[in-house]
Amino acid sequence: MSMRMKCQLGGMLLAVLSLSACEKPPADYRAPVSLPEYTQGDADRGAIIYGDACAQCHQLTPGLNKKGPQLMNIYGAAAAQLADYDYSEALSNSGWVWDAKTLDPYIADAEKALPGSKMLSDPMPDASERADVIAYLSTLRAAAPVVTEDE
DSSP, X not given: OOXXXXXXXHHHHHHHHHHTOSOOOOOOOOOOOOSOOOOSSOHHHHHHHXXXXXXXXXXXXXXXXXXXXXXXXXXXXXXXXXXXXXXXXXXXXXXXXXXXXXXXXXXXXXXXXXXXXXXXXXXXXXXXXXXXXXXXXXXXXXXXXXXXXXX
């Protein structure tokens, strides 16, 4: 193999390696929650219900989206806000802010509340359970990490 051919192959290999490097874009974070906690439900019960009904699709850690987006700082946030999750067009165009008025019907029956939604959960007809889940979601609060130029 000629030196020129080796250089071309080496250059192509370097290009492929740089494109497939294990660098991952930083996780997207929602701004800290500014609404007061929702007190019309029991957050402790809501955490249990969340674990049973929601956790298989939703993480609480930024950057660890599953079938659904992570939910840290969701209460009071604009819908379809995270750049690192592919939302449905319906949710992206909804103009919703996640508070009790929007979360309650969405958790009750996402497809009925927002036709075209990607959320495929079973409806949650019990208003008390929904209030508990909303109370729990309102407690999920974390500051976005400070990112320096070196990171």
